[in-house]
Amino acid sequence: xxxxxxxxxxxxxxxxxxxxxxxxxxxxxxxxxxxxxxxxxxxxxxxxxxxxxxxxxxxxxxxxxxxxxxxxxxxxxxxxxxxxxxxxxxxxxxxxxxxxxxxxxxxxxxxxxxxxxxxxxxxxxxxxxxxxxxxxxxxxxxxxxxxxxxxxxxxxxxxxxxxxxxxxxxxxxxxxxxxxxxxxxxxxxxxxxxxxxxxxxxxxxxxxxxxxxxxxxxxxxxxxxxxxxxxxxxxxxxxxxxxxxxxxxxxxxxxxxxxxxxxxxxxxxxxxxxxxxxxxxxxxxxxxxxxxxxxxxxxxxxxxxxxxxxxxxxxxx
Amino acid sequence: xxxxxxxxxxxxxxxxxxxxxxxxxxxxxxxxxxxxxxxxxxxxxxxxxxxxxxxxxxxxxxxxxxxxxxxxxxxxxxxxxxxxxxxxxxxxxxxxxxxxxxxxxxxxxxxxxxxxxxxxxxxxxxxxxxxxxxxxxxxxxxxxxxxxxxxxxxxxxxxxxxxxxxxxxxxxxxxxxxxxxxxxxxxxxxxxxxxxxxxxxxxxxxxxxxxxxxxxxxxxxxxxxxxxxxxxxxxxxxxxxxxxxxxxxxxxxxxxxxxxxxxxxxxxxxxxxxxxxxxxxxxxxxxx
Numbered sequence: 001x002x003x004x005x006x007x008x009x010x011x012x013x014x015x016x017x018x019x020x021x022x023x024x025x026x027x028x029x030x031x032x033x034x035x036x037x038x039x040x041x042x043x044x045x046x047x048x049x050x051x052x053x054x055x056x057x058x059x060x061x062x063x064x065x066x067x068x069x070x071x072x073x074x075x076x077x078x079x080x081x082x083x084x085x086x087x088x089x090x091x092x093x094x095x096x097x098x099x100x101x102x103x104x105x106x107x108x109x110x111x112x113x114x115x116x117x118x119x120x121x122x123x124x125x126x127x128x129x130x131x132x133x134x135x136x137x138x139x140x141x142x143x144x145x146x147x148x149x150x151x152x153x154x155x156x157x158x159x160x161x162x163x164x165x166x167x168x169x170x171x172x173x174x175x176x177x178x179x180x181x182x183x184x185x186x187x188x189x190x191x192x193x194x195x196x197x198x199x200x201x202x203x204x205x206x207x208x209x210x211x212x213x214x215x216x217x218x219x220x221x222x223x224x225x226x227x228x229x230x231x232x233x234x235x236x237x238x239x240x241x242x243x244x245x246x247x248x249x250x251x252x253x254x255x256x257x258x259x260x261x262x263x264x265x266x267x268x269x270x271x272x273x274x275x276x277x278x279x280x281x282x283x284x285x286x287x288x289x290x291x292x293x294x295x296x297x298x299x300x301x302x303x304x305x306x307x308x309x310x311x312x313x314x315x316x317x
Numbered sequence: 318x319x320x321x322x323x324x325x326x327x328x329x330x331x332x333x334x335x336x337x338x339x340x341x342x343x344x345x346x347x348x349x350x351x352x353x354x355x356x357x358x359x360x361x362x363x364x365x366x367x368x369x370x371x372x373x374x375x376x377x378x379x380x381x382x383x384x385x386x387x388x389x390x391x392x393x394x395x396x397x398x399x400x401x402x403x404x405x406x407x408x409x410x411x412x413x414x415x416x417x418x419x420x421x422x423x424x425x426x427x428x429x430x431x432x433x434x435x436x437x438x439x440x441x442x443x444x445x446x447x448x449x450x451x452x453x454x455x456x457x458x459x460x461x462x463x464x465x466x467x468x469x470x471x472x473x474x475x476x477x478x479x480x481x482x483x484x485x486x487x488x489x490x491x492x493x494x495x496x497x498x499x500x501x502x503x504x505x506x507x508x509x510x511x512x513x514x515x516x517x518x519x520x521x522x523x524x525x526x527x528x529x530x531x532x533x534x535x536x537x538x539x540x541x542x543x544x545x546x547x548x549x550x551x552x553x554x555x556x557x558x559x560x561x562x563x564x565x566x567x568x569x570x571x572x573x574x575x576x577x578x579x580x581x582x583x584x585x586x587x588x589x590x591x592x593x594x595x596x597x598x599x600x601x602x603x604x605x
Contacts, residue, residue, distance in 0.1 A: 305542075306540075307537075307540035307541060307542065307563070307566065308366075308367055308370065308537070308540070308541040308542060308543065309542045309543070310370075310374065310541070310542045310543025310544075311374065311543065312542070312543065313542055
């Protein structure tokens with residue numbers, strides 16, 4: 001196993017497969033009842049007026065506007081890019097989103113459509129969404145995305161290997177993908193809906209962080225349940241602990257199932273309370289979503305106009 | 318034998334086919350015409366308005382897309398259920414409006430007849446308001462009426478059942494979906510009507526019933542950009558001005574209503590149906 005870039009604090013943990021296994025198995029267990037109760041109680045917090053406006057704008061700037069369908073066309077990617085640049089054309093002060101997230105073969109189209117805007121292009125890779133393919137194919141997938149100009153790569157971990165306990169394989173794969181990414185940011189998708197327990201989510205989060213993922217991401221959006229608040233709590237705790245141990249800031253991206261502004265605000269409260277204020281930036285927290293943006297724009301209008309808006313007035317995709 | 322303690326009820330709202338409490342948590346006591354306690358009702362807030370409108374929007378596609386014949390069948394079914402609860406409605410109308418039971422019973426019967434009358438119009442109104450237009454060219458030109466969208470209905474304050482049915486039935490008969498604010502002081506028939514709707518075949522969200530103050534909720538409904546028509550019947554004269562002003566921010570149909578509540582027992586006409594329909598004209602090339 002390559003250990004070159006593991007922070008000194010965890011050099012021991014990543015020395016070989018046995019010690020990695022021991023480290024991950026030795027992580028404290030997650031108190032399921034506690035984390036669910038805490039997530040639910042933070043979810044009841046009420047955010048109003050200027051704080052709400054700030055939160056909506058922040059949430060818009062954190063959206064990875066996503067289209068991952070078999071029916072994606074270049075035209076659809078281009079229209080998504082247009083929406084990413086100006087989520088609400090009637091109100092030019094609406095911030096642009098963080099990135100557009102597409103399949104690797106659409107990355108070039110997205111890069112072209114977003115040139116000069118500062119909006120990132122994220123491409124899923126490594127045989128997304130199942131991750132069931134050989135290492136060569138996965139790395140070729142990554143190369144396809146990076147060569148097309150993707151600035152961020154969303155990889156899926158091999159859940160099969162993880163559940164079998166072959167942590168070393170998963171670790172090496174993330175390492176290899178990270179290397180293949182070059183300058184592109186790497187987001188590691190844990191697919192928490194398939195990991196079964198919060199303990200596994202915590203282990204997978206640490207595995208992703210140890211192997212060098214810049215972000216850990218909950219889900220592909222293709223498996224139910226996708227992102228949930230308690231799972232995101234566990235992952236936020238991991239990046240917080242990582243920061244405390246190493247001084248490095250890593251990000252979290254919940255994806256899938258976040259459709260309303262209300263949901264998004266609950267996540268922002270969790271980010272603030274579990275990880276900390278410094279994570280309230282698109283560099284360290286993202287929403288993987290498609291329909292969320294429309295609702296954020298609707299609610300932003302409601303706040304500014306003083307009356308409720310409707311889906312007739314925004315671009316609903 | 319000791320006297321039985323009766324169950325004092327706290328009724329809830331009817332939104333999206335479910336019976337939620339008001340988001341505000343508010344309730345208010347409902348009294349009969351001489352001040353005796355009848356029940357508690359939820360006091361709806363603007364958040365409930367918001368939820369009801371999104372439920373109505375969600376239901377609009379299915380309800381407006383259903384065939385007119387199907388809508389008619391569903392509405393006849395509602396009339397059957399109304400008839401089945403005749404005694405309960407009569408007791409509530411009698412208590413709320415302070416009329417003798419016999420008169421209340423006749424009001425209920427008129428209300429059922431009114432519902433049937435509007436149910437019958439579902440598949441006939443297109444023939445009356447639609448047209449094949451004569452045009453000077455090789456085209457067919459048709460005009461067909463289409464439902465306006467979401468209607469906010471401020472139900473009459475005094476006529477708690479017949480008035481309510483007279484303003485609600487034309488909305489759903491055309492294929493529109495409704496957010497109804499019931500009479501504030503006499504909400505019980507509206508609550509029972511929502512129980513009827515919930516147990517008949519009307520899809521959830523087609524009719525949403527809020528109990529509360531029309532003057533408080535009316536302006537929020539009128540300013541809501543996703544509401545397409547407003548019937549301000551139940552608002553006070555001052556609040557009607559407010560409703561009209563708030564409605565002017567969007568393209569919204571505001572029904573012109575008389576200053577005082579009309580006599581609801583009078584034979585209805587199709588003017589209310591017409592109010593909730595838009596004329597769509599289609600030109601189609603004629604083969605030569």
